[in-house]
Amino acid sequence: MSELSLEKSEIRINSSLDKSIKVLQALILPIAFIALWVVASALNWLDPKLIPSPFTVLLGALHSFAQAEFWQGFAASLARNFTGYVIGASLGVAFGVALGTTRWVNWLFAPGFNVLRQVSLFAWLPLISTFLGYGNGAKILFISLSVFYPVALHSLEGVSSISAKYSEVARVYQFPKLYTYRKLILPAASPQIFVGLQLGLIFAWLATVGSEFLLANYGVGLGNLVIRGREQFNVSLIILGMLTIGFVGVILNSILSRIERKVLRWQQRS
Template sequence: MSELSLEKSAISVNSGFEKSLKVLQALILPIAFIALWAVASALQWLDPKLIPSPLTVLGGAIQSFSQPELWQGFVASLSRNFTGYAIGASLGVAFGVALGTTRWVSWIFAPSFNVLRQVSLFAWLPLISTFLGYGNGAKILFITLSVFYPVALHSLEGVSSISAKYSEVARVYQFPKLYTYRKLILPAASPQIFVGLQLGLIFAWLATVGSEFLLANYGVGLGNLVIRGREQFNVSLIILGMLSIGIVGVILNSILARIERKVLRWQQRS
């Protein structure tokens, strides 16, 4: 019993050490960059009006955190991101699975889907803004489109990769359609579906910030924060906005990665 507990504690220590090592590895380049930036600023290699020192940026960040505009920008950007992602991911999974399992859906929609997914995402913006203007709905639709295509494509690939043996078993035993989807198709396709969901999350955040850049005549957001910094020639505000955008993107992807590990682990146990 004691040997087992010692083995478990050793495994937990190793796991904790590996996590700490990964965190340290991820911080090497940012720390080196900030150190080089600080040295260049101290030696006056950089024009402080164009590129302020890290301490100046930190002071500006502390001041910005006390202002409601920054938090309103966070809330607005995340709200658009989650709304567009939820709609795009739901439609993408449903469409991809239907495309891979239903012949008439594939016959009608597959040719148009294969053509439309080749269109650059930002090519949709002029059309969207023409019909919906520069409002929140236009931005959410743009985010939805950015999520829909990768999620639908990977869901289709996941369904198409299911072995024909499983489909034959479902036909022989005459499983109900709902049971087949729930117990066979979705669990088997879930690794590829999660790849699509992860890509969709990356594209959603890029589209959120991109829509705030390109449809900047309405509302608030982190993208608008960067634009305001450019208009005011406030480099500290620009850098703060860039760092905030990057940190939020990393956090969102790490959350989805944890969910994916839990879901797929549950699938393997079942």
């Protein structure tokens, strides 16, 4: 076996070891929490009516998983999250790039954008519900708004950080605008854009659950599941909803991180 093959296999082994160590590090806190929960329940340190044992929560989870209503709520939350995220992220990237590359867009919209992004996200909910009610459209609009601001801001920062030398090269060689955006601006700004997309994904999931809490008069979702558990004083259902919300958030973030590594692989090689 050549030295190059040995070096490549060693790199793969080290990479897999690093991934295994990271997984173990991520599991330390949840495992410690569950172990403490089990011990506290077994020693009657906790009131089972307020905080049921892990076994009780597991039985409740199995019962909920067997019901179609749980999966309908799960699918509804994911659909709202995905729709709102795609709309907000697409508009955020387009607006941020336009703000950083077009003078008249910056002159016209930058002051208003800087003012509106200071407004708390949940302050928009009364206005949205006044005009759109408590339906799915209001929730999707709220999710889109929560994604739009961080994505637009980081896209603007990414474009603004591009060296003037590259813009000068494009100007000297008279690159077409579409070619300049595709080959120069977007690749150079992509690391910051992905930072915004990561933050937008976190905010989108928070907004999805938050809108289901605060606009709960209509529809189904994981937020509605937790609310129903509160109304029925079913703590197992509340904990199941919380764990499911957290688990989905981790999975969504992991998927976007994988996409980011593949898209930005050219940077790691350079």
